[in-house]
Every structure is written in structure tokens, then in C-alpha cells.
Amino acid sequence: MSLSPSVPVLRRALGDDLKALQDLARRTIDASYRWFLGDEGVDRFLDSGASDDHIETHFRQGHVRCMEVDGDLVGLLILEGPTVDLMMIDVRRHRQGWGRILLAHAEETLFTQYDELRLESFAGNLTANAFYEACGWQETGSLESKGPAKIEFVRHRVVIEGLRPATRGGSPEVPRYGA
Template identity: 55%
Template sequence: MSTGQHLPTIRPATGADLDGLQVLARRTIDACYRAFLGDEAVDWFIGSGASDAHIESHLEKGGVDCLSQEGRIIGFSILDDSTIDLMMIDPDHHRRGLGRLLLRHAEEMLFARHATIRLESFADNAAANSFYEACGWRHGERFEGEGPTKVEYVKNVSATDGPTR
């Protein structure tokens, strides 16, 4: 980061963040998911409101954290039980270490309550899968069926001394 920029902060999301989180999710899906889901699936998913509804339902339950910089939400994570349900970084802020920062925070939150944590990713999302593997996550189950194939990643509390530290 250049001098003069404020460091990013992570804080619990509030109801006032809903619109910003939904816009960020739609932008990220639009910019990053077309390569492996295709235009039709991305357009349907964004247009269906499923992404917006997913974020809203989790915001009501808690477990949503915002990554903010200079007052703007640039990323977020949704934690559900022992799972990182969703994690996104604004496409304009990729490859700056922000994903690692947010992932490390999510891991710490989950490891405070669970010895093994998990997440799912689309099997064809090579960028995300490479990222998770570089951060010490290992392959678990593969889920095939209706819709795109997903792969589970798992991490044990004993693995926290690995690459994400």
C-alpha cells in the first residue's frame, strides 16, 4: 500500500451495510465468475436476487464481517457455524493481500470455536482454489449434482501455523 492510505479494518457488518455488501457481491460475481460459470448462469444468478437474499439472511443472523478501507467496504466474509460460507474481495482490490487478511480473520474467528473448519468453492474456480491451497487449506469432498461442481476445503487448528500466518 502506498503511504497516505489508511490500513484496512475488519468489523462486524450492520444493517446499514446491506446495500454495499450486495453491490460488492454482484460486482464480484459479474467480474470473476463468468470464466467458470458462463454468462447465462451469472446473469441468471445476479438477476434472480439469490445473492442479495443470501447476504441479507446471513446479516440478520450475524456472522458477516466487512473489510473496509477509507470508509468503503472492499470485502466481506460470511461465517456459518464451522464454515466460511462466503468470502469476497472487490475485484479492483485483488492481489493486494486483502484476501489473506480477511481469510486469516475468518480462520481465527472459527478456530476460537471449532478444531476443524471448512469452506466450499466452485471446482472450476482456479484462482480461488489456488488461493485457498496456498493458504494451507486441503481438499475435502467433491460435490457434483445439479449446478456447478463444488469442492470442499478443510483446515484443522493444528494447520494454523502454516502459510496463513
């Protein structure tokens, strides 16, 4: 008997997802941010409720998407304008390829409306920053921040010369030469 690979489900967050999304973020921040923000910084941030508030605000605005794998909520994504505002994979599911899938989903969604996408990251979060670069994002520099140093990444939509947008049939029109 062979095991079939898990297939992620990407969807908008539903009413009963809010607490699970907040728990996922708190658990991931607690486990993954201490080495570059320090224990005191992480504890202060989590105790302030800022993470929960940020997710709830965007949740109420309809900006939050979820990734489920085998019925488990494993990722969250907040998209606002051309910005990937927040992307997290549950710390218990890191290094399984779900982050690449979630980021690709964000790009696919935003590139339907924008030619340039952006995201911010903590400068000290070397793991996340290496991930973004490996996925084709380019660091553009430091951002002003009241707290820990942040950097910005951008990604541009690739346009292939001579390829027209998709027709109603769904396939792109390729120009004919010499016809």
C-alpha cells in the same frame, strides 16, 4: 513525505452496510465468475436475486462481517458454524493482499470454537482454489451439487504439544522441565 500503509478494519456488518455488501457481491460475481460459470449462468444467478437474498439472510442473523480499507468497504465474510460460508473481496481490490487478511481473520475467529474449519468453492474457480491451497487449506473432494460442480476445503487448528492455553494474563504457559 511517506505514505503510510493502509490498515484494514474488520467488523460486524451494520444496518446501513447491506446494500453496499450486496453491490460488492454482484460486482465481483459479474466480473470474476463468467470464465467458469459462463455468461448465461452468471446472468441467471444475478437476475434471480439469490446472491442478494443469501447475503440478506445471513446479515439478519448477524453472520456477516466487513472489511474496510481507507473508509471503503472492500470485503465481506459470512461465517456459519465451522464454515466460511462466503468470502469476497471487491473485484476492484483483488491482488492487494486483502483476501489473505480476511481469510486469516475468519480462521482466527472460528478456531476459537472449532478444531476443523470448512469452506466450499466452485470446482472451476481455479483462481480461488489455488488461493485457498496457498493459504494452507486442503481440498477434500467433490460435493454433490444441483448446479455447477463444487469442492470442499478443510483446515485444521494446529496444536503445539506442551503448550497450554493462554492464562488470564494473555500469554501461554510453557511447561518447565527439570525444575
